[in-house]
Amino acid sequence: MSAPTSPAPTAPPLARRRASTTLLATGALLAGAILPVAFQGTAHAATANGGDVIANLFEWNWKSVGQECTTVLGPKGYGAVQVAPPGDSIRLSNGTHPWWDVYQPVGYDLNSRMGTEAQFAAMVTACHNAGVKVYADAVINHTAGANQTSTDSYGGASFNPSTYTYAGIGYDRSSFHDYPATCPNAGNTINDWNSAQQVQECQLVSLSDLYTEKDDVRSKIAGYLNKLEGYGVDGFRVDAAKHIAQADMAAILAKVDDTRWGGRPYVYQEVIPGGSGQLAPSAFEGNGSVLEFTYAHKLKDQFTGNIANLRTFGQSWGLEPSDKSAVMVTNHDLERDNSTLTYKDGSRYVLAHIFELAWGYGTPQVYSGFRFTTNDDSPPADAHGYVTDTDCSSGAWNCTDRDQGIANMVGWHNAAKGQSVANWWDNGNNAIAFSRGSAAWVAINNSGSAVTQTFSTGLAAGTYCDVIHGAPASGGTCSGPAVTVGSSGQATVTVGAGDSVALYGKGTSCTSGCPTTSPAPSPTTSGTVTETFHETKTTVWGQNVYVVGSIPALGNWDPNAAVALSSASYPVWSATVGTPANTRFEYKYIVKDGSGNVTWESGANRVHTAAASGSETLDDTWK
Template identity: 50%
Template sequence: MERRLRAAIGRISAVALMGTAGVTAVVLTRQADAAESLNDSDVTANLWEWNWPSIARACTDQLGPAGYGAVQVAPPQESVTLPAGSGGAHPWWEVYQPVSYQIHGRLGTREQFSAMVRSCHTAGVRVYVDAVINHTAGSNNSVSTGYAGSSFDPKGYSYPAVPYSSADFHHKGAECTDEDGRIDAWNDPGEVFNCELSGLSDLKTEKAGVRDKLTGYLNDLIGIGVDGFRVDAAKHLPPADFAPIVAGLHRTTAEAKAPYIAQEVAPGGTGDLALSRYIGNGDVLGFSYAYSLKEHFGNGTLSDLQYLPQWDLGLAGAGTAAMVANHDTERDRSTLSYRDGATYRLASWFMLAFPYGKPFLYDGFVFPAGNTDQSPPADSTGAVTATDCGNGAWQCLTQATATKGMVAWHNATRSVTTVSDFTAPAATVIGFHRGSLGWFGLNASGTASTATYATGLADGTYCDRITGGATAGGCTGTPVTVSGGKATVTIPANSAVAIDGNARSTGTACATVAVTFTATVTTTYGQNVFVLGNQSALSTWATSGGTALSPAAYPVWTGTVSLPANTTVEYKYVKKEGSAVTWESGDNRTFSTGSACTKTLTDTWG
């Protein structure tokens, strides 16, 4: 929160939108239907600024079946709407400027939010909400209307839809002694707690009436079915003020337990701002962990990761919401991000493999390097449009086959909280196992690496989770043979191998082959890449169908399709944009599926 807003508020220049009047009280909904059972996993998919119907689909189709324990969603309350500005219309940080606590905003309505929570629970996935409770929309806004039509007076600190009045905020010359009313001294508790973060109206959380309204907002969400909260700008909430709010929260509807809490507290503070002062109210986001991963993956010193348990990261792993990146750090480049390609994916898989903290996997939207304020894909009113993992506008790491395989590996091994036989054949190649439950190897170099590792596993044939795992009768992923507790493993360049006791091959022959098409293709915005061929699964050359490839690793496009074993296949890649279809030139590509359960093709077009 701190990084993104120090400069953002000063750039606002907007006009007010007309809308319907807001309500002045939080309306409780009926309790959400309790799920039959929720996934036994501490892995969270952070689907940042996805709209509610898209998250519901992701829970049903991807996250639940893959074994994710939770999904983190962006702030759902009504926020300011900014149709113009130097960074473009409707910058992403709108949702971090509340004007009321109605569940109605650019990500959807209260009804859509409730339906999303029910869908996720049905799929076994908890829902954590990004809660903005330190502040409201900035006093220097030039607009006075929110997405649900609520009006507010930014200069007069009046938010009648809550309601808040000027007496509910800290002010320059009173509680805030800084001459400009802003936080300038980031290690001064008086400023950090009582002055404005980039001009955002700072709530007087020491006041019982303010805390009651915040507790009411969070309990409304719990009543809908929310299972926990990521608390935005928690560093600026005195822990003594936040503690009564936490104590006043209801039990969750799905599991009847205290909601999960993860607090955004940037490291570096001492005394009253030390991370240890916040941990009593819940977990803390792992910024130092993310910084360390960037350092070692960036420097190619992966062999040093074996010492991670001894590093001074400010928090014990048990109290850390671990991450490789979030929406702030991918913009200020303080951590790895999707722009780092394979390095980012490898670090995310490592986070799932090495026992430290509760993993939060991040999925946002693609944005130009020169416009870190850019809106997520949205219509002209600012309403965020549906997430499409095939159009190149969204990151979608959480839906990749390898990532879902690593979630399964993490869930299968997490009862063992230490690693054994950490081996580094090279500075950029490592392998280790978690007791007798699973082995993981990672290669961050540009060439394949072959080495022999102690796996801790019983002898047998295991199916690599990265390339597909196990299927009925055999392996979809690459088979790995363990003999005498050891395995000689070839880890492809910039990739990994993960095997565990829940993904073993029975040795039964496969009637079909899971063929992964991997093609390096440069496209223009709006184009998508498909595979067409002479098999029905490839639409028998019909341009209306084919197998859509994912651009998650752009310019590498990937997709997997089941094809008959021992069959000669002809195929070509095409680019589609609306009704326009562009075929690659030259003769048809051909290959034989063979008798193995999996096959990977690596091609380049152009």
């Protein structure tokens, strides 16, 4: 391989990669999968909720992840959860159990610090039942560090890192890059970070680098990924992807199955910026998306400076294209080297997540980890290093995914999908506001004093719940403050210091797509016709489709009396209703979300005249 000619990038920060016994490898692959035949009889058939926001539950155990999917992630509309590496890993003999030992795999069985193989399978099923995909952190560039002396693991694998033997997988010394055959440097060290050969064929801080050019090694890695897919895993974060040659990664992925949800697995790769040519993040886009480190760094720059600059935030800032970017405010490495905003930054950290979810660039992640004093601290665990259940009230965990404003912004993000940024406003400093078309509006105040302003929201007239501080409640009320938008789309809003306000939906009054009022007609003859309504409509988690119309059987235009449709043949929603024979009626379809918000389809009322007898089918598509 020829080395790039641009200036050499620096080695990864020591907070990320430690060259002593404290070793880690970051980055990983997220992808979806189809069940192998052996599992098809018992596995749950998942139905995705349509969202794309990833909750990165860093080193939560399997039981806690499953519970979070059920009680928080699914109901709030998160599209996926990223989980810790689900394989066996080294356990150091000194009893410290640092967080990074899970990034030193020693076996491809699924008994780990996070739980047993059965608990892993139960977690995936629980998340699928909640409509949430599961993306696994896949450590496939290397095994444990060659300088490690421990032969103990959390799952009981047989291995010896000093002799490069991993009996459970079938790796031996020939399965690894080694000096001088592949790595040109004695000790297998990377001396030139601008050399593709050294970066991809020598050892990243002594981690034994797999010989991914060999088909046997590729097949073993792909077999591990397919095993995860067999339990329903839907994607992979590829750890240390920069250290795997692109052709090798492509060959591995070619051996990986399609996902159970349909299509190829979602893959996003850890490629730390630095270098050009074959080492540039853009060079890895052929194998999937890339983790956007520059995005996270630039967010910190603005939220510790002037967020008005974010008006142009995007690819022109040196980011990868939106459709190839897995964006983040921080991750487990970045919060430890302090190069990004972290939980220690208080309101700025929360506001950066709100901006990320509102802006609509890339596939966003919400990071929930644990509090730490030193960079090597273990997650909360028992004496043997097995991670204990997540307790968000204990003060040991940072459950960012549960923050009311951030969690409710996931629904905002889903509602704004496909809408462009519009109605930008800023005060030239640290307060901004914008809409996403006519679907949603947000204001963010990163300053130390409140801001009161009359904003153009782009929203239809009505009363909206501020989802940062509450949620729509029954009877058209809010559990928190509400904002009134006038007929011109303007609203006067006060945004507190270090706070935000966010609105979306249709408001409590129907101002768009509303039915024209018409009285319920009297039937011209007696008798009933069986009408079957088929409506094709894709939805997001928590939404349901109804039919409402001008006759009592269809609720007399009252959304509260609308007829619920079944999603058994999703995306076709269906219901059967008895209507008066020989009677003309009008109708429309509506969508209700879990908070009771109603969205009417657009356009004129649909019109139908029932037959004299028998049954009929109305096949419609959402307008």
